[in-house]
Amino acid sequence: MAKEVKFLQGNEAVCEGALYAGCTFYGGYPITPSTEVAEILAARLPKVGGRFVQMEDEIAAMAATLGGSIAGRKSLTATSGPGMSLKMENLGYGYLTEVPCVIVNVMRGGPSTVLPTGPGQSDVMQARWGTHGDHPAVALTHSTVQEQLEETVRAFNIAEKYRLPVILLTDEIIGHMREAVEMPEPGDLEVIDRKRPTCDPKDYLPYAPEADGVAPMADFGSGYRYHITGLNHLPDGFPSNDGKLAQADEIRQQNKIDDNYDEIVKVEEMDCEDAEIMIFAFGSTARSAKEAVKAARAEGIKVGLLRPLTIWPFPDKHLQKYKGKVNRIIVPEMNLGQTILEVQRVMEGTVPSIEGIQQIDSEPITPVTILNKIKEGK
Amino acid sequence: MARHAIRLSGSGGQGMITAGIIIAAGAAVFEGKKSIQSQSYGPEARGGAYKAEVIISDEEIYYPKVMAPEVLVALTQEAADKYSKDLVDGGILILDDLMVKTAPKGNWDVYMMPIIRTAAEKVGKAMVANVVTLGALNEICGFVKPETLEKAVLSRVPKGTEDLNKSAITAGIELAKVAKAAK
Numbered sequence: 174m175a176k177e178v179k180f181l182q183g184n185e186a187v188c189e190g191a192l193y194a195g196c197t198f199y200g201g202y203p204i205t206p207s208t209e210v211a212e213i214l215a216a217r218l219p220k221v222g223g224r225f226v227q228m229e230d231e232i233a234a235m236a237a238t239l240g241g242s243i244a245g246r247k248s249l250t251a252t253s254g255p256g257m258s259l260k261m262e263n264l265g266y267g268y269l270t271e272v273p274c275v276i277v278n279v280m281r282g283g284p285s286t287v288l289p290t291g292p293g294q295s296d297v298m299q300a301r302w303g304t305h306g307d308h309p310a311v312a313l314t315h316s317t318v319q320e321q322l323e324e325t326v327r328a329f330n331i332a333e334k335y336r337l338p339v340i341l342l343t344d345e346i347i348g349h350m351r352e353a354v355e356m357p358e359p360g361d362l363e364v365i366d367r368k369r370p371t372c373d374p375k376d377y378l379p380y381a382p383e384a385d386g387v388a389p390m391a392d393f394g395s396g397y398r399y400h401i402t403g404l405n406h407l408p409d410g411f412p413s414n415d416g417k418l419a420q421a422d423e424i425r426q427q428n429k430i431d432d433n434y435d436e437i438v439k440v441e442e443m444d445c446e447d448a449e450i451m452i453f454a455f456g457s458t459a460r461s462a463k464e465a466v467k468a469a470r471a472e473g474i475k476v477g478l479l480r481p482l483t484i485w486p487f488p489d490k491h492l493q494k495y496k497g498k499v500n501r502i503i504v505p506e507m508n509l510g511q512t513i514l515e516v517q518r519v520m521e522g523t524v525p526s527i528e529g530i531q532q533i534d535s536e537p538i539t540p541v542t543i544l545n546k547i548k549e550g551k
Numbered sequence: 552m553a554r555h556a557i558r559l560s561g562s563g564g565q566g567m568i569t570a571g572i573i574i575a576a577g578a579a580v581f582e583g584k585k586s587i588q589s590q591s592y593g594p595e596a597r598g599g600a601y602k603a604e605v606i607i608s609d610e611e612i613y614y615p616k617v618m619a620p621e622v623l624v625a626l627t628q629e630a631a632d633k634y635s636k637d638l639v640d641g642g643i644l645i646l647d648d649l650m651v652k653t654a655p656k657g658n659w660d661v662y663m664m665p666i667i668r669t670a671a672e673k674v675g676k677a678m679v680a681n682v683v684t685l686g687a688l689n690e691i692c693g694f695v696k697p698e699t700l701e702k703a704v705l706s707r708v709p710k711g712t713e714d715l716n717k718s719a720i721t722a723g724i725e726l727a728k729v730a731k732a733a734k
Contacts, residue, residue: 178580179580180572180575180586180588290592346589346615346616349589349590351572351576351589352579352587353579353580353585353586457615461613461614463613464613464614537614537616539616539618540613540614
């Protein structure tokens with residue numbers, strides 16, 4: 174049977190993805206251009222036995238989201254730049270205490286309020302390094318409304334499997350545009366739930382990782398009593414001032430993501446096989462890049478697109494394949510040069526030229542701008 | 552390749568975004584075409600010129616924004632002046648005769664029609680001016696089949712307003728027929 178097709182807004186697709194993944198808690202505070210996520214889930218969650226709480230600000234919203242997850246519910250919050258800035262302290266708490274949840278950042282410009290209703294891509298580095306301290310980070314980014322739904326499900330899966338907050342880094346264009354979406358049936362997409370303890374509650378050690386580096390997580394209130402702290406902690410969850418232990422634990426957390434690069438990192442490669450020029454673009458900018466690649470190919474220019482669907486961890490291995498093969502890499506992004514720093518880190522010295530197209534005027538980078546850049550060096 | 556780029560503009564609250572969603576959804580859901588609806592607006596909740604954009608195509612659409620529309624609908628003077636600048640040469644310009652006093656100058660096929668007055672006086676509610684617009688727009692441009700437009704409108708409007716919206720579509724079609732005949 175043909176699948177149901179709905180005409181959805183990007184933010185609506187986040188909600189459909191969250192519900193598909195089994196999300197039953199939203200702790201939020203509304204902000205343009207993410208507000209539709211809160212608005213829709215406020216109506217939908219109670220109908221599936223879920224809870225929606227609007228908190229007094231984004232700081233509390235992040236705290237509530239972590240709390241919802243600790244109580245055993247798959248939890249979501251959505252925000253944009255200014256709200257993301259406020260969430261950072263509690264986000265760090267979520268990393269250290271290994272609480273799975275999904276944070277949607279519908280990117281607009283920045284810093285502060287600037288142009289609140291237009292698109293931006295300036296929060297790439299914030300998604301990696303926004304909260305203080307060393308920690309692993311996973312951030313997904315995507316270019317269509319269909320992907321917005323599917324990647325929300327994937328974000329929950331990664332969060333649940335590896336026990337960490339996952340950021341869905343989208344932007345105002347994808348968040349607010351509408352496209353046809355083929356609705357997945359139950360079973361079409363994988364849905365992963367966190368490991369829960371099966372031992373006797375009195376033997377439960379909340380921070381004793383198993384061989385995969387991940388400890389089973391008990392729901393608060395389910396009879397497994399345990400302690401959670403933002404301090405460095407022992408396997409029983411209580412604080413310890415042992416620096417060697419703190420270092421080893423942080424390295425374990427980083428490894429649980431790094432060791433699973435192949436599962437977590439996803440990219441799309443378009444016309445890359447024989448490419449002499451590579452475009453590296455994500456999110457809505459990748460849509461412009463695709464159109465530019467099509468137009469350039471029609472003129473016989475050998476250009477390809479590498480589009481990360483996982484931007485953190487950065488797709489090092491996928492890029493490295495093209496060392497010595499491409500002459501130029503062009504990195505268009507709606508910021509003043511963030512992703513390009515990572516491309517340089519991976520490819521410097523193996524590609525003659527790495528060039529950026531950078532724009533923060535609240536307008537999308539057009540296909541023509543990218544096409545002109547492609548032709549400039551020819 | 553058939554690719555249509557449409558811009559619907561007006562003042563906040565006139566329902567041009569809803570109109571854009573309806574026609575784009577109709578093309579995608581009921582006719583299996585590729586379509587995208589997007590919009591841009593300022594921080595105001597009401598008032599201020601804004602635009603909704605729709606692309607309908609037989610092929611994959613990458614860049615989601617409209618750079619040079621072939622059709623512009625403008626329900627206010629400000630929107631007409633602001634958004635007609637990149638209307639393609641020979642494009643179609645649909646204006647409301649109550650709100651737009653001076654049609655912008657250009658080599659366009661201009662339809663100056665009583666859209667808002669028809670909604671208020673003939674259909675009975677000024678609120679359905681956006682659906683009157685859709686009836687007229689589709690009669691002039693034929694983006695989707697007439698039955699698709701009706702299905703798409705009815706799938707997006709509140710229950711109990713079906714008859715009102717059907718008469719709004721019909722009134723829009725009539726307006727366009729009269730305007731075409733006068734050319």
